[in-house]
């Protein structure tokens with residue numbers, strides 16, 4: 001297995017291009033090949049159990065590991081400064097891999113009260129049904145997080161910046177709270193990307209990415225990743241990857257690996273465009289609030305400046321009578337696509353209504369609901385600012401908001 005060394009001391013742009021890859025030893029090909037083979041010819045017998053795969057095992061079967069997928073995993077590990085990475089078929093497969101491997105019946109999960117709706121629903125419905133106690137709190141309120149952690153808590157799960165209102169979590173502070181009581185911290189870092197934040201270096205134990213978003217960057221391949229220590233990864237490899245089997249296709253891994261080469265440059269451009277659009281929206285008479293971590297008006301701007309080397313391209317905004325404007329957005333926007341997902345080179349916008357999200361996913365009441373509404377009001381338009389000319393994006397929004 002001729003794997004190039006990933007040089008973790010190189011700059012991030014160099015690692016984005018080269019880590020995990022190298023010229024093909026047989027043909028000299030400069031760009032990576034795609035190895036689609038599901039099985040590999042062996043020169044000695046191997047065991048059939050996921051429990052006896054030695055660390056230096058050859059490639060055996062692509063659900064266990066695949067050379068093209070391994071290139072992507074090595075590149076992501078280098079970019080995140082993480083010991084190991086495993087990739088999955090989607091961000092939700094990566095999320096489920098961590099939640100199902102790190103928790104068992106009778107243990108407690110402390111999770112952010114607002115985050116990616118799929119994760120929120122999986123925890124509240126599926127994990128709770130399997131006997132995991134699920135407590136939800138605002139992860140921007142460190143006292144609330146500390147109070148929610150009990151001796152039976154084994155995992156804390158945060159997302160930063162968080163869906164859909166762009167709240168920021170202090171990763172270092174939450175990691176300290178987790179570790180004080182022997183729990184682990186998982187951070188969904190999809191919005192931040194390794195260009196903005198490297199949660200492992202701040203004390204997180206697991207990092208989760210939907211690779212479908214910025215890492216792929218072009219909206220044409222789904223994938224997910226988990227980064228962790230070798231010890232924590234062992235059960236993820238065996239339980240989640242090999243036994244639950246939600247592995248990524250080598251073709252998708254190849255596309256995402258290709259996307260990662262330009263991630264540092266794309267994130268710079270996403271940030272510049274998002275700031276221009278955020279400033280335009282802030283000055284627009286129909287817009288009542290703009291939530292972008294790079295704006296001085298964002299309630300967590302100081303924390304964002306400390307924790308994020310790039311403010312990313314995600315913003316949320318509120319308009320007067322937001323829900324009534326959704327159909328106008330759908331029909332008037334010509335450049336920006338009205339669609340879910342994010343992190344693509346195309347700009348994408350969608351409406352996330354507070355009542356709908358509460359009923360379907362978050363179920364918050366009382367003070368928690370009030371705190372959520374302080375950020376998100378009756379709902380937000382979540383805008384993933386793409387790589388088009390910012391003037392065209394502002395013109396497009398101006399027409400739809402008139």
Ligand SMILES: *Cc1c(COP(=O)(O)O)cnc(C)c1O
Pocket residue numbers: 090091092093095116118119159163188190191209210211212213222223224
């Ligand atoms: C999209 C997303 C996910 C889920 O990823 P998929 O690739 O769609 O399965 C998880 N977390 C966040 C923050 C996301 O944006």
